[in-house]
Amino acid sequence: MDIIETANREALRRxxxxxxxxxxxxxAAELIAGLGPHMVLHAGPPLVWAEMCxxxxxxxxxxxxxxxxxxxxxxxxxxxxxxxxxxxPNHHFDAVGPMTGMTTASMPLIVENRRFGNRAYxxxxxxxxxxxxFGANGPEVIERLRWLANTLGxxxxxxLREQGGLKLKPIVARGLAMGDEMHQRNIACSSLFLRAMAxxxxxxxxxxxxxxxxxxxxxxxxxxxxxxxMAMGKAIMDPVKGIAASTIVTAMSRNGSTFGIRxxxxxxxxxxxxxxxPKGLYFPGFSAADANPDIxxxxxxxxxxxxxxxxxxxxxxxxFVGAGSAADALTYxxxxxxxxxxxxADWTLPTLDFAGTPMGIDIRKVLETGLAPVINTGIAxxxxxxGQVGAGIVRAPLACFEKALVAFAAMMGIAP
Amino acid sequence: MDIIETANREALRRxxxxxxxxxxxxxAAELIAGLGPHMVLHAGPPLVWAEMCxxxxxxxxxxxxxxxxxxxxxxxxxxxxxxxxxxxPNHHFDAVGPMTGMTTASMPLIVENRRFGNRAYxxxxxxxxxxxxFGANGPEVIERLRWLANTLGxxxxxxLREQGGLKLKPIVARGLAMGDEMHQRNIACSSLFLRAMAxxxxxxxxxxxxxxxxxxxxxxxxxxxxxxxMAMGKAIMDPVKGIAASTIVTAMSRNGSTFGIRxxxxxxxxxxxxxxxPKGLYFPGFSAADANPDIxxxxxxxxxxxxxxxxxxxxxxxxFVGAGSAADALTYxxxxxxxxxxxxADWTLPTLDFAGTPMGIDIRKVLETGLAPVINTGIAxxxxxxGQVGAGIVRAPLACFEKALVAFAAMMGIAP
Numbered sequence: 001m002d003i004i005e006t007a008n009r010e011a012l013r014r015x016x017x018x019x020x021x022x023x024x025x026x027x028a029a030e031l032i033a034g035l036g037p038h039m040v041l042h043a044g045p046p047l048v049w050a051e052m053c054x055x056x057x058x059x060x061x062x063x064x065x066x067x068x069x070x071x072x073x074x075x076x077x078x079x080x081x082x083x084x085x086x087x088x089p090n091h092h093f094d095a096v097g098p099m100t101g102m103t104t105a106s107m108p109l110i111v112e113n114r115r116f117g118n119r120a121y122x123x124x125x126x127x128x129x130x131x132x133x134f135g136a137n138g139p140e141v142i143e144r145l146r147w148l149a150n151t152l153g154x155x156x157x158x159x160l161r162e163q164g165g166l167k168l169k170p171i172v173a174r175g176l177a178m179g180d181e182m183h184q185r186n187i188a189c190s191s192l193f194l195r196a197m198a199x200x201x202x203x204x205x206x207x208x209x210x211x212x213x214x215x216x217x218x219x220x221x222x223x224x225x226x227x228x229x230m231a232m233g234k235a236i237m238d239p240v241k242g243i244a245a246s247t248i249v250t251a252m253s254r255n256g257s258t259f260g261i262r263x264x265x266x267x268x269x270x271x272x273x274x275x276x277x278p279k280g281l282y283f284p285g286f287s288a289a290d291a292n293p294d295i296x297x298x299x300x301x302x303x304x305x306x307x308x309x310x311x312x313x314x315x316x317x318x319x320f321v322g323a324g325s326a327a328d329a330l331t332y333x334x335x336x337x338x339x340x341x342x343x344x345a346d347w348t349l350p351t352l353d354f355a356g357t358p359m360g361i362d363i364r365k366v367l368e369t370g371l372a373p374v375i376n377t378g379i380a381x382x383x384x385x386x387g388q389v390g391a392g393i394v395r396a397p398l399a400c401f402e403k404a405l406v407a408f409a410a411m412m413g414i415a416p
Numbered sequence: 417m418d419i420i421e422t423a424n425r426e427a428l429r430r431x432x433x434x435x436x437x438x439x440x441x442x443x444a445a446e447l448i449a450g451l452g453p454h455m456v457l458h459a460g461p462p463l464v465w466a467e468m469c470x471x472x473x474x475x476x477x478x479x480x481x482x483x484x485x486x487x488x489x490x491x492x493x494x495x496x497x498x499x500x501x502x503x504x505p506n507h508h509f510d511a512v513g514p515m516t517g518m519t520t521a522s523m524p525l526i527v528e529n530r531r532f533g534n535r536a537y538x539x540x541x542x543x544x545x546x547x548x549x550f551g552a553n554g555p556e557v558i559e560r561l562r563w564l565a566n567t568l569g570x571x572x573x574x575x576l577r578e579q580g581g582l583k584l585k586p587i588v589a590r591g592l593a594m595g596d597e598m599h600q601r602n603i604a605c606s607s608l609f610l611r612a613m614a615x616x617x618x619x620x621x622x623x624x625x626x627x628x629x630x631x632x633x634x635x636x637x638x639x640x641x642x643x644x645x646m647a648m649g650k651a652i653m654d655p656v657k658g659i660a661a662s663t664i665v666t667a668m669s670r671n672g673s674t675f676g677i678r679x680x681x682x683x684x685x686x687x688x689x690x691x692x693x694p695k696g697l698y699f700p701g702f703s704a705a706d707a708n709p710d711i712x713x714x715x716x717x718x719x720x721x722x723x724x725x726x727x728x729x730x731x732x733x734x735x736f737v738g739a740g741s742a743a744d745a746l747t748y749x750x751x752x753x754x755x756x757x758x759x760x761a762d763w764t765l766p767t768l769d770f771a772g773t774p775m776g777i778d779i780r781k782v783l784e785t786g787l788a789p790v791i792n793t794g795i796a797x798x799x800x801x802x803g804q805v806g807a808g809i810v811r812a813p814l815a816c817f818e819k820a821l822v823a824f825a826a827m828m829g830i831a832p
Contacts, residue, residue: 177732178594178604179766188594191607198614198631208618215614315766316593325769350595350731351767353741 004364007246011264012342012360014243015304018236019115022228023165025157027149028108031121032093035103038069038079039086043101043297044255045270046089049081053256055135055292058384059100060085062137066145067104073137091251091262094238095121096230096297099133099380100256109228111168113235120234124148124156125227127220128388133296135384155214159200166196168232169346172306175225176357177350181314182229183298183307184321184376184391189225194218226298233300242267247408248341249361252303252373252396256295261400263363266407273399278379280392281322292382294394299375305344305357308374308393309336312349313357321376321391326351332374333358339365339373363408366401420780423662427680428758428776430659431720434652435531438644439581441573443565445521447537448509454485454495455502459517459713460671461686462505465497469672471551471708474800475516476501478553482561483520489553507667507678510654511537512646512713515549515796516672525644527584529651536650540564540572541643543636544804549712551800571630575616582612584648585762588722591641592773593766597730598645599714599723600737600792600807605641610634642714649716658683663824664757665777668719668789668812672711677816679779682823689815694795696808697738708796710810715791721760721773724790724809725752728765729773737792737807742767748790749774755781755789779824782817 028035035041040060049057057077064076064085079085090097097103108121126144130136160166171192178188194215205211218224237250246264253260260270275294282288301307311318312333315326323332330351336358337343343356361373372395379390444451451457456476465473473493480492480501495501506513513519519539527536542560546552576582587608594604610631621627634640653666662680669676676686691710698704717723727734728749731742739748746767752774753759759772777789788811795806 174603187590188604188607191604191611194614195607195610195631195635198610198635199628202618202624202628202631206624208622211618212615215611215618219611219614315769319766319770326767327769350735351742353731353743354735 003245004247007243007265008248008341008360008362010243011240011246011248014116014239015236015359016345017115018113018239020111020113020168020232020235021165022109022160022168023112024110024160025124025153026108026110027105028103028121029105031108031110032095035093038084039088039104041088041090041093041095041097041101041103042255043097043099043295044089044253045258045260045272047255047257049087051257053292053295054382054384055295055380056100056256058135058137059102059132062132062141063102063104065137066142090297091253094119094234096234096300097123097133098226098230098298099296099378100135101297102132109231111228111231111235112165113239116239118235118238120231120238122227122231122234124153125221125224127217128223130385130387134380134387136387137385151210152214152217155201155205156197158204159197162200162204168228171196172229172232173347176310176313176347179314179316181307181310181317181376183226183301184378185314185317186225186229187222189229190218190222193225193228229306230298230300233304236304237300240264245412247363249303249363252299252375253297254294254299256293259294259397259400261396261404263404263408265411266404269407271400271403271407273397276394276397278377278392278394279322280379280390281320282379282390283388286381286389290381290389292380294377295380296377298377299396302373302375303361305340305347305359308332308376310349310357311374311376312352315351317376321393323393335371336374338369339371363401363404366398367405370398372396372398419661420663423659423681424664424757424776424778426659427656427662427664430532430655431652431775432761433531434529434655436527436529436584436648436651437581438525438576438584439528440526440576441540441569442526443521444519444537447526448511451509454500455504455520457504457506457509457511457513457517457519458671459513459515459711460505460669461674461676461688463671463673465503467673469708469711470798470800471711471796472516472672474551474553475518475548478548478557479518479520481553482558506713507669510535510650512650512716513539513549514642514646514714515712515794516551517713518548525647527644527647527651528581529655532655534651534654536647536654538643538647538650540569541637541640543633544639546801546803550796550803552803553801567626568630568633571617571621572613574620575613578616578620584644587612588645588648589763592726592729592763595730595732597723597726597733597792599642599717600794601730601733602641602645603638605645606634606638609641609644645722646714646716649720652720653716656680661828663779665719665779668715668791669713670710670715672709675710675813675816677812677820679820679824681827682820685823687816687819687823689813692810692813694793694808694810695738696795696806697736698795698806699804702797702805706797706805708798710793711796712793714793715812718789718791719777721756721763721775724748724792726765726773727790727792728767731767733792737809739809751787752790754785755787779817779820782814783821786814788812788814
């Protein structure tokens with residue numbers, strides 16, 4: 001129908017005209033109105049403690065300990081289980097977070113979408129190994145979060161303010177030509193980010209050894225840029241919410257129990273279904289029996305057409321997530337053109353002769369083709385605190401799109 | 417013949433076992449025995465002043481001015497034309513240099529090939545625009561060379577000594593998965609190099625603004641790693657020289673007038689032919705009429721199987737040098753397998769499902785197939801001082817390989 005096409009063109013225009021700029025790093029409490037004590041933001045659609053998977057519970061206990069709301073992990077878990085902690089999705093507070101997606105008073109990034117004035121937030125990436133986003137909550141996890149809050153965050157914030165912000169679309173454009181798909185592979189963008197920040201970090205950080213440690217931390221973490229890409233994705237998609245009659249997906253997210261999507265016309269409403277298990281490759285010593293179900297806000301990266309949608313950019317990641325050969329990587333992206341409304345003029349894929357990345361997932365096309373969006377994801381151990389055990393691909397459940405279409409049809413006055 | 421196969425296996429073994437490590441940056445005069453005053457090392461095989469092209473003459477005049485052997489450019493050119501300057505190839509002094517390839521008392525890199533104990537040298541990359549390697553010799557060129565000698569070189573040298581050297585093969589391996597072919601595209605390796613050096617640079621450089629300028633210079637130069645890759649190539653290939661009965665090419669180089677190759681069995685001997693004109697794309701405002709013939713020691717990168725030989729790594733560079741589509745990039749590398757003896761186990765190409773880069777150019781295979789090695793090259797303006805006007809591909813002249821085979825046959829006692 002013309003009214004839907006017109007609405008979707010508006011959605012695509014807003015995506016195309018977005019100008020995401022990383023402008024600062026500040027404590028969450030200064031940024032997110034309403035983020036008070038005894039309040040934890042998590043990945044995915046809303047859920048209650050009883051529904052939460054192991055890694056999510058582990059991360060929450062660690063976050064409570066980090067914030068000082070309980071003296072130890074046992075007390076923290078008791079506090080959380082006893083209904084004394086308010087849980088809300090990151091997405092309800094302009095934020096996103098990878099895997100368990102903890103956001104409390106820790107250190108979020110800001111990405112300002114200058115064209116539309118909205119802001120989006122995401123915590124700093126903690127690196128690999130035992131980290132809170134995979135549910136770990138030991139002393140080294142808490143200690144690292146304090147270093148991020150007290151040392152890295154303020155330094156990055158000062159350097160970003162000094163240079164007036166860092167434009168993200170050009171960095172992502174270069175990263176796509178350097179084998180990143182911005183979800184499971186971020187080595188290029190992480191390196192380009194360090195390169196862009198190094199001069200101002202040198203100017204802003206007085207202590208040489210501290211500066212050296214900052215460079216070593218960012219430089220030792222090939223996924224550092226993931227959280228920046230996620231905040232960018234949120235900053236791009238939020239202005240697309242609420243366009244009457246638009247069938248473009250504005251968010252995809254998982255809390256370890258349910259997978260939720262949002263669609264432009266239906267605004268803030270979540271359409272959920274049980275999450276699926278990622279299919280992938282496991283690190284030595286682990287198998288599918290250890291895997292937690294799909295979790296994290298990181299699928300915001302696929303929502304803007306990167307990650308699994310842009311698999312063609314990253315034949316090296318196709319092997320890492322068990323998606324097959326270099327030719328298979330191209331096929332993944334070619335199929336995603338069938339469920340998207342346009343191709344991104346700013347983000348192109350050299351291996352597809354500079355075709356643009358798939359842009360604007362249309363729920364109608366997903367249901368017409370039966371092709372669900374493909375998501376490249378890390379796989380968490382199902383027990384809290386054990387961290388990442390592999391990487392793979394997962395599909396957004398088709399049931400989410402079916403429910404969304406039913407609601408959309410009702411809203412439009414069309415019989416189901 | 418078995419004797420040739422055995423010799424070539426030894427050549428391949430030495431290439432495979434090479435361990436190039438960047439260990440220091442020091443003034444050339446401290447490193448190269450015999451590099452005295454009034455002596456200029458240049459790219460390519462030997463030639464005399466009367467044979468030299470415009471950019472080479474321009475660069476020599478600038479180098480003389482930089483060294484203080486003449487008060488101005490006119491006097492420098494008169495000195496050079498008057499037979500008062502000794503000219504020698506870089507290759508005769510364990511060195512290489514891009515384009516005109518000037519090496520005097522300026523600031524070379526060291527790459528030590530730890531496995532075999534040899535060393536190879538190359539000046540620091542000057543960046544883009546008006547630079548000596550393209551024949552420019554104005555005050556800003558001389559000034560930049562002084563900053564490289566007095567500020568950047570000592571800082572990098574100190575940081576490299578602090579970390580005990582930087583292993584280069586792993587960086588190149590990552591770069592190949594990030595779209596670099598290490599000749600006309602080095603953005604990934606340049607970024608990875610900065611990332612690897614940043615912590616120790618922070619420790620070694622006391623002045624914050626100086627440190628910021630160092631990061632800005634390296635970070636603003638996507639070709640910074642080219643010169644490191646060239647020294648690495650020289651460090652890998654020099655131990656392959658002089659294996660009796662080996663038909664593997666150990667060097668390819670051009671001085672703007674002649675193209676020369678060296679072959680393992682025939683040691684230091686050059687087999688030369690007139691250089692060809694690169695075929696490529698020109699920057700706005702320039703055309704083939706402005707182009708200087710092919711020049712530079714940089715084809716040492718192709719000699720180890722990178723650059724044009726590894727075009728499959730870099731579909732983005734295929735467009736830049738006018739070599740066609742992404743599919744064409746794969747074809748270039750596939751054809752180069754026909755003239756090489758092996759595939760590199762350390763350096764693999766994701767777009768070819770992790771096949772190794774072509775390794776060990778065999779002069780017999782070049783002549784059997786009629787396929788000359790393909791070289792990705794920058795194109796200099798034919799007038800000195802105007803800099804780069806484009807980029808393209810050029811072929812090593814088949815006549816070099818014909819002459820080499822005749823000499824090889826004579827050495828082996830085989831009738832031509």
